Amino acid sequence: MDVAAGPLRGEPLREAIEAGRDLAAVAGRVRSHRAALRADADRAASSLRARSAIVRALGAGTWRVLPLSRGDDVLLGHLGAWASAPEVDPAGESLLHRLDTELPARGDLAERLLGLRRLVLFGRRREEAERAATWLLEQRRGWGGGMRSWLDRLDARTREPVLPLPVTSALHAGVGLTDALDLEGSHREVLPARAVAGLAELVPPLAGVISSAAQARDRAEAAGEAAKDSQVAALLAQMPVDRLREATAERLRVGALEEAGVRTVQQVVEHADLAAVPGVGPVTAQRMLGAAHTLRALAHESTTLRLDPDDRTPQATELLVRLHTWEVLRQAARADDVVGHALSLQPLAERLGPDATHLAVVGDAPVVELLGIVEPVLEHARELRAAVDGVAAADPWEDFTDRPALYFALLSELGLVEETGTYGDVPDDVVEATRAQDLDDSLLRVSLRGYQSFAARFALVQRKVVIGDEMGLGKTIEALAVLAHRAAEGGRWFLVVAPAAVVSNWVREIAGKTDLTPRRLHGAAREEELARWRREGGVAVTSYGTLGALAEGLEGFELDGLVVDEAHYVKNPRALRSRRVGALVRRTQQVLLLTGTPLENSLGDFTTLIGYLQPELLEGMGDSPLEFRRRVAPVYLRRNTEDVLVELPELVEVEEWLELSAADEQAYLEAVGSGNFMAMRRAAFESGMASAKLAHLLEFVAEAEANGRRVLVFSYFRDVLARVAESLPGLVFGPLTGSVPPAERQQVVDDFSAAPGGAVLVAQIQAVGVGLNIQAASVVVICEPQLKPTTEWQAIARARRMGQLHSVQVHRLLTEDSVDERLVELLGAKSRAFDAFARVSETAKSAPEAHDLSEADLAREVIAAERARLFPEGTDAPG
Template sequence: MLLEFGRASGPADSAAAGLAPVLPQTLHRAKPAGSWWRMLLARAGTRKSATTALGDLRTWVDSPATTLIHKSATSAVGAARRAERLSAKRLWSDFQRNAAAYTTLLTEIGRAGPDGDARAARGFVPDELADEAGGVDLDTSLLSVRLRAYQAFGAKFALLQRRCVLGDEMGLGKTVQAIAVLAHTASRGGRHFLVVCPASVLVNWIAEVSCHSALAAHQAHGASRDAATARWIKEGGVAVTTFETLRRLPLPAGFRPDYVVVDEAHYIKNPQAQRTQTVNAVAERAPGVLMMTGTPLENRVEEFRDLVSYLDPTVADTITVSDGMLPARDFRSKVAPVYLRRNQEDVLAELPESLELEDWVVLADADEQAYSAAVGAGNFAGMRRATVINRTAVMSAKLERLLEIVEESAASGWKVVIFSFFLDVLSEVDDAVLAAGDGVKTFQLSGRVPAAERQRMVDEFSAIDGHAVLISQITAGGVGLNIQAASVVILTEPQLKPTIEQQAIARCHRMGQTRRVRVHRLLAKDTVDERLLEILGGKSALIAAYARESDAKKLDPAAVDGRLTGERADAAGTDAGGIGEGNLKQRIIAAERQRLGLPSGASRAQT
């Protein structure tokens, strides 16, 4: 429909912009040629000027640029006429399915300046660096998607710096910015591009490259891995593989890709891990490397330093453990040359606000018994699950509240996504929703679902007209998938890291969302939930101080926000000396045993 015109109109805009300054003057000079008697009476100089101008107009009329403008205008008229024949409901449905693309087009048509706050859109990087990045001539001829101003700046920044981290908040379109970088490089003669990502988003990457660019996408993973890799080496394009598969790719000795993109780069924050070493071995040979992560530092300044060291050892050498005690702005200025981050509120003025609610429940007798048994056994995972499923015929208090939220959402026609870490919780919730709902359609997405099927499941869920429920394991559906069709998110239990919850919420609250997203956190009083909330609060404060806002963001009218975490503690800085995750679980178990008056003993501090 209208998007067909929007996608094709970019080159036409450029062509029209080239003609606009000279066309009025040329038409004025050619005016005498419109009448033979005017030409007869005109002076010799006027006749010559009119004849020359007429020749210029004929050349322009027959030029590829004018043909492109005419084709674009014809497409626009056709799209508008087809849209007139559609119902308002059909048009709204099309807008909801393609909200991100429509919003980008509308923003460009009506924009007087860059997205959001100008300096924020540039990530608050230093002015000199921002101006230099803004001056990069980004070639979008191989793109079939229009970039928003902050996205164009992100691509320009990456091209200028060559090796950097794009740490935009989840939902801002890091993938399309990376594709823009690859498309520009291809237009300048680059042939081989490599994307390394988690298996859960591999299919999405293949689809995005194919949809948004003229580059060929090759799935270098699975049964056709070797054949796809050979085809990529021969023909060029974008090879997409996983962290685990990369080391098994049959690459020629010394093979040098033109650009490497590492998605979810925090997967390689441990320099001792084999996958980190494998990625670096390939990236070191590439002239361009773009690492992408919405959470560059979940726990430690050291981890961010390691990430930076893969890109620019000189910058990494300036980062010390004691920098965690510096003011956040001072710390960010150190990493501005290799780090750009923008936040949703800075660049997506049209994004509806999210409403986050804490739904506290009091455990029923059956819940209490299940929870006390788990505490007595020192089973940390059992403690977390017991607040949702009590293994009896009596429904838990959390499950009752969950069904109330689902019922309210069904009455409004809203789609719901329910996240849990535990497989047995997913099954219990699925059964309860099906039993309570009147023909409600549910989908269960877990790590057991092949990566290739996950986006297909999400697409089917999104295509349903009205209410539906997606029940997802947070580690499987909370990363890399786009679920803007849902406007209600339910978290059945708090997670050990705030970034896990933030990523899950961002699957729904992202560019293209047209409704206000309601996030319900189900929490049980006097349980492990309260202890974890305290920890999450501390860890979130660290990330907000250091990894939320980049100096690179504060430089130019088209870029926006990033920070680093500064404490050593895996436990989110709740202990100044830093305690490991396992030790953290043991402390929570000990605290709960003491509160319940249970004897201390050996524990199994599972997740």
Template sequence: MTGGLAAAIVTRVERQPLDLSLLRGSLRAYQDFGARFILAQRRVIIGDEMGLGKTFQVIAAMTHLAAAEDATHFVVVCPASVTINWQREILQHSLLTPYLAHGEQRDQVLHDWASSSRSVLITTYETLRSLEWPPVQASMVTIDEAHYIKNPATKRTQACARLISASPYVALLSGTPMENRVDEFVELIRLVQPELLSSLDRPRLRLGPRAFRRAVAAVYLRRSQSDVLMELPERIDTDDWVHLGNDEMHAYRAAVEAGNWMAMRQAGFRGRSPEKLERLLDLCAEAGANGRKVVVFSYFLDVLERVCRELGPLAAGPITGAVPARRRQEVLDEFSSTDHLQVLVAQIQVGGIGLNIQSAAVVVLCEPQLKPSTEAQAIARVHRMGQIHRVEVHRLCAADSIDERIIALLVDKQRAFDDFAAHSALAAASSDATNPSRDALARQLIAAEQARLGI
């Protein structure tokens, strides 16, 4: 039955016409299939691994609808950090006209978009909530980084749901549709094809990931880099372990005793000459000597600022949440085109989304993150289509610290994702994947460290 279901969908997708007369550029074979999948199935989740060109596949689907079905209006909802990227990609790869509705002129931009034809409105999750909607029906709605709308109780999700329900074609894009629990994935399916929910009840989930993937085959398409990009250069991942020095250990024990979760995670960069910082500077110096640029990611602003101070004129950034999207792109362009800027410094929750940084070949993560998807998205900014060099990834870890417990947590979460969401039945078992909330998780890890240190 599984094979029959997948085969029937494949046949439908392959027979789907695809008019590329309004598209600029050539689709790879898997991207061609992805665009046809969107058109044939109409309301889907594209879960391709980061770096495989989900944006290009959506643009191809939109251009077909404009050319072959006289569709006139399209909407893209995305984080603010990637609005500029969407605008650039649409201009570069299509004859459609992008309209960026974000900021003070958003109402006028919305009016201009509604009055035009073959036009794409690009807006953010937050702006969408304030727009007078809808002035016209969107032929296709795309939600980028769709894991942002996994919680049905939020106003962000509710605003997107209203938009999605009114459109005949919908594409939710996320390389990480399940970050913590399988229920998050189910919520995305509810948005696009709620009729599938009856096949995703708890008894069915207890049958394991294979049954789950069969049930969602009609709505979910995912390909990994190893599946389709045989020419992608090698990636080497290394955990660089250091011991906390006296200053760092003093700061760490004080943070554990105080139950200060954030201070515990930053302790490896405290003191006069912390070992993590020394290792980072060594990695940057080695990369520079070999003509390779570096991207440094951290969750913490204090860490980024210290890294920038130590690197001096070699550093570009930091790119943080306070930096407007257009300025982020300018910093990246300067980094990519200027020889003297050797290291791009970025906050991982900002620089890890929407930026293409193939000019670098070394990635340094200053601390382990709480979700595998956070690290994966950051690394995929560098290890993606267009990269011609081998990519080295270094994760800085402090022995005998909270870093060890977080890495163990990452392994468990990655296993859950691999079971339920890393593969789609169309593109080719475990029990319920459940995790506590972030605050509860922090309390558990703090308590474990306090017990280990006898505090």
């Protein structure tokens, strides 16, 4: 074909080339705009995806949470711009590509056929130009109509600005966030960031609290060793250097050391170079240093770590801080569910910046359930932060004096306080089974001493036991540990039977030291609480007196655990309350009988308790104390204070023997003459200020007040207490008698404990023998001998118990040539009988007949002896 004469030249071709270039420019703008939109959207998606967090809450749901801040409105705008861009299918994308790339290239080739250039165009190049021209002329026929309109619409969007979108619209379908981030879930919501305020700051410490608690334990243990080392150093600093001779069989010349100013063993330990001391060669120096380290090792082995408020060394202070920190972190870590949720929230906390204003949440469960997880985590985390801050701000010694039992429990757990009598008299096979028993303390809020943990595990292994630990060792918390373990296993219904005076105390202990729910089945609301307990479970607490009224509600009801407190209250098997308790014991698998005085007047009292549990243990038993203890050992655990509380301050007991004043003697003669035993016992106080006992008592109180000590004054008799209270100067609380309601008794004790040093609590000895803790006092005065040794032991133990920081002085006021002498004589036998049958820390030597003496027998014997002494045959008694 002659090109010059054909359609491949001239105006038609020129128009086709120009039209093609116009289309290519539009397609190029559209392609460039769409590429920019997509790149911006991809960058926005990548940035937002990096900040999103997945929260997987066990048993609740899974959510992806995206924190959004003010600057994110631009990113959302980019996502929205791309999401709202007209959709172009693959064919359209291919067309845009061809228009953008092929049209300009073919136009350039075809343009060679125009003008003078065509005259020099030959061969292959001319063929390429002709093919391009032909293609352009053919394609032009399709460039109008729908394609042009479609391209113009796309081109129009290139002139629309990309506008920021409010973050509150992040999850709107038109924004495209959920598609860009592959967010799946039917529950979607944008929340204000204040809904999780504090999460970023508070959650990480809570999420890491388990490892933090482990580290805190290690630091506390190291601080304990450092405190013990400082005590050893103080001991060696007072040990003269000539003690080195005692640590080695060789003769050491220590005179050279003394001349060089090295006068103590600690100075030898610390000396940089003993061989440089004149007169001490290398060999001698090595022997001296070896001897010093031997003494140091022995001192370390024999030293019991003590925390003394009167000796606040830096090491002891550091130990208290470390112990307190460990306890705070450990208690926080015990909330497994909350800590678990904190761990699931940690990815979100790590991505929550300080500028976050909103949260875009998408999940498979309602968003309100996520907030239901967040709220308790934040509450627990705030409590943890406040507690940790409190450790730093508090005076460690003040906290120690407020809660010494806690600190000693922690020391015991770290092995820094030795407990030698943990196993009591329990047989070896039972000990091994007990040690192998796990104890779930997840529902306890307090730490157990080693011996307390053993008691709880012993009860779990043996099922039905008597816990006869001495007063002050924590039988209540041992029982609660058992109930908490059973509750963690799924148990729901527990019952505590106790004297009315301590029902309130049990309710307080359950609420304060466990996560169990106390139910007070005592008083006006007992029926409502009984119904609630039957319906919902918990630890029901009732009194011996109320137990009968609840019998119908308890009939046929299976208990998961039964605790009988002060179990010597049911020592008489014929008493109605004993029969009721016995029936409960028989149909309950887990039973703890608690008593610090299993043997009061007769061996029969003790055997009654054993008979409730395993009567077969007593079959065919003789009257040997050793045989008795061997028989009951599988179900009876008793530890004495001195055996396990090695940190307990000294107990100083003094018998203050006084002469009766003239007035006292006259009152006493009249009482003996009338045969009135009780009048004989309190005659020494009848004369008021003329009484020798009262005068001596006033001296004690004055001295105690001068030393800042609180005083307990005990008597059996109310009129004696009234006379004492009237005569004492200063701050006096009481008299606390049996007629004071239990709740008021506790309030009196609380007020006394909070009073400044020098205060006096006057109390009837039998009214405080059960349940009340009065370790604020460190001076105890007993106005007259009691008819049961256990009554005095109980009263003293109310002051000298775990948590007491000061030595306890016990002063017994006794008068010569009176009933006091006879009682002290006769009661000694009862005390020895208790040691033989009930204590496990001493060898039994007493004969069984030494303990069987009733109070009535005692009174008759004393009266007869005193009448015989004061009124020989033929002499008339006064009155």
